[in-house]
Amino acid sequence: MSWVIAASEGEGANVLALPLYEIIIALLCFFIVFGALAKFALPNIKKTLDERADAIEGGIKRAEEAQAEAARLADDYRQQLAQAREEAAVIRAQAQADRTAIIEEARTEAAAAAATVTARAEAQLTADRAQTIASLRHEVGTLAVTLAGKVVGESLTDDARAQATVERFISDLETQASSAEAGR
Amino acid sequence: MGVSSLVAAGAVRLSDESNCHLIPWGGGSDCGFPAPTADIFSFSPYSTLAIAGQEFNFTKPVVLAIIGSIFLIVFFLAVFRKPKLVPGRMQSVGEYGYTFIRDGVAREVIGKEGDKYVPFLFSLFFFVWMLNIWGIIPFAQFPVSSRIAWPVALAIVIWPLYMWLGMRHQGPVKYFTNMMFPPGLPKPIYLILAPIELVSNVLVRPVTLAIRLFANMFAGHLLLTIFAVATFYLISPSLIGILGSAASFVMSVILTAFEAFIQALQAFIFTLLAAVYISTSLHAEH
Numbered sequence: 001m002s003w004v005i006a007a008s009e010g011e012g013a014n015v016l017a018l019p020l021y022e023i024i025i026a027l028l029c030f031f032i033v034f035g036a037l038a039k040f041a042l043p044n045i046k047k048t049l050d051e052r053a054d055a056i057e058g059g060i061k062r063a064e065e066a067q068a069e070a071a072r073l074a075d076d077y078r079q080q081l082a083q084a085r086e087e088a089a090v091i092r093a094q095a096q097a098d099r100t101a102i103i104e105e106a107r108t109e110a111a112a113a114a115a116t117v118t119a120r121a122e123a124q125l126t127a128d129r130a131q132t133i134a135s136l137r138h139e140v141g142t143l144a145v146t147l148a149g150k151v152v153g154e155s156l157t158d159d160a161r162a163q164a165t166v167e168r169f170i171s172d173l174e175t176q177a178s179s180a181e182a183g184r
Numbered sequence: 185m186g187v188s189s190l191v192a193a194g195a196v197r198l199s200d201e202s203n204c205h206l207i208p209w210g211g212g213s214d215c216g217f218p219a220p221t222a223d224i225f226s227f228s229p230y231s232t233l234a235i236a237g238q239e240f241n242f243t244k245p246v247v248l249a250i251i252g253s254i255f256l257i258v259f260f261l262a263v264f265r266k267p268k269l270v271p272g273r274m275q276s277v278g279e280y281g282y283t284f285i286r287d288g289v290a291r292e293v294i295g296k297e298g299d300k301y302v303p304f305l306f307s308l309f310f311f312v313w314m315l316n317i318w319g320i321i322p323f324a325q326f327p328v329s330s331r332i333a334w335p336v337a338l339a340i341v342i343w344p345l346y347m348w349l350g351m352r353h354q355g356p357v358k359y360f361t362n363m364m365f366p367p368g369l370p371k372p373i374y375l376i377l378a379p380i381e382l383v384s385n386v387l388v389r390p391v392t393l394a395i396r397l398f399a400n401m402f403a404g405h406l407l408l409t410i411f412a413v414a415t416f417y418l419i420s421p422s423l424i425g426i427l428g429s430a431a432s433f434v435m436s437v438i439l440t441a442f443e444a445f446i447q448a449l450q451a452f453i454f455t456l457l458a459a460v461y462i463s464t465s466l467h468a469e470h
Binding site: 030 | 222225253260265267268279302308332334402
């Protein structure tokens with residue numbers, strides 16, 4: 001019992017003593033451990049952990065990039081499709097318009113050509129008719145005078161009166177002909 | 185009477201009382217409970233080396249610390265020598281320790297610049313834990329950090345580090361004024377606060393840091409020793425002897441488990457506080 005009391009009275013080991021040698025050894029131990037770990041062990045593991053983080057984050061990043069690329073391509077594709085549709089619609093509308101225009105043009109041209117042909121034919125007919133009438137009138141007059149001369153027994157060719165008579169006769173004929181034509 | 189002669193005397197007395205039991209049996213004598221004293225923290229050196237007039241005593245705690253330091257270096261060099269992107273089992277264990285310090289202490293407390301201090305905090309944590317854990321390693325069973333010189337040595341490393349960091353990052357004068365005059369308080373408060381803050385940050389911090397670790401390990405070891413001694417002291421071929429001895433033995437097992445937890449916890453607290461001191465030096469408190 002006595003030595004327990006002795007110790008508690010402070011004659012035993014002083015637990016708060018700070019032996020210099022022990023502090024020096026403690027510092028040496030710590031700095032050797034710190035130096036060895038910091039120089040040789042920890043840089044390796046730091047590098048590996050960083051690389052792993054990179055690999056994981058890089059993988060995620062690559063996947064994201066691929067996804068973005070795919071989305072962009074799909075977008076492009078849709079855009080191109082829409083554009084193509086639009087173009088087709090424009091072309092169709094253009095063709096429709098062109099067709100109408102072409103038909104209209106053809107129709108106009110045909111009408112003009114027909115009008116020209118008709119006009120020409122009419123002019124031809126008119127000219128022919130006038131020519132025929134003139135020719136007939138002359139022929140009929142000559143024939144009538146010749147016939148009348150044979151009937152009367154004398155030449156009436158140079159007689160002004162005979163000429164007037166022939167004219168009047170032909171006019172009557174014309175009048176009859178036109179009325180007959182109207183009556184038909 | 186010198187310390188060494190007292191220790192020698194104690195050793196003689198212990199051998200005398202090695203057969204000391206509450207109820208005498210097997211030739212042992214009747215004696216009082218040989219409660220462990222501060223002597224259990226003193227060791228006679230295995231050998232002594234004198235360098236430049238300074239004696240270096242290779243006592244049990246010193247030898248344990250040297251063995252532990254070699255183990256730490258060998259272990260982490262082996263584990264982290266050729267780290268693989270996909271880790272093996274041992275590398276995973278080492279990596280867990282590394283990320284625990286990096287994410288749980290450095291980045292959590294210091295922030296982005298914390299990564300720079302990971303090697304220091306990592307070494308500090310495992311060094312302190314190694315010192316502590318000797319307390320429950322069979323046959324060694326002495327926490328080196330219960331010798332106050334060891335926590336004090338580490339405080340001697342941490343104190344200049346955070347003082348220097350504070351003066352470098354905030355300015356040699358601004359560091360102290362920032363510390364003493366945190367903004368946003370009524371002016372008269374500073375009369376009381378400024379000296380308290382100065383003393384607290386400059387003097388109390390390193391002292392409490394060292395004493396917290398020392399006292400925890402000291403008390404833990406004393407407690408374990410008491411129950412270990414009691415197990416032996418109470419044993420006798422009688423009901424009360426068996427019951428008392430068994431109860432003490434169970435208690436010492438429970439306390440060993442508890443100590444294992446405390447040892448890791450104190451190593452963590454020591455490292456965490458070192459990180460907090462570094463952090464408050466890097467950024468002025470607001």
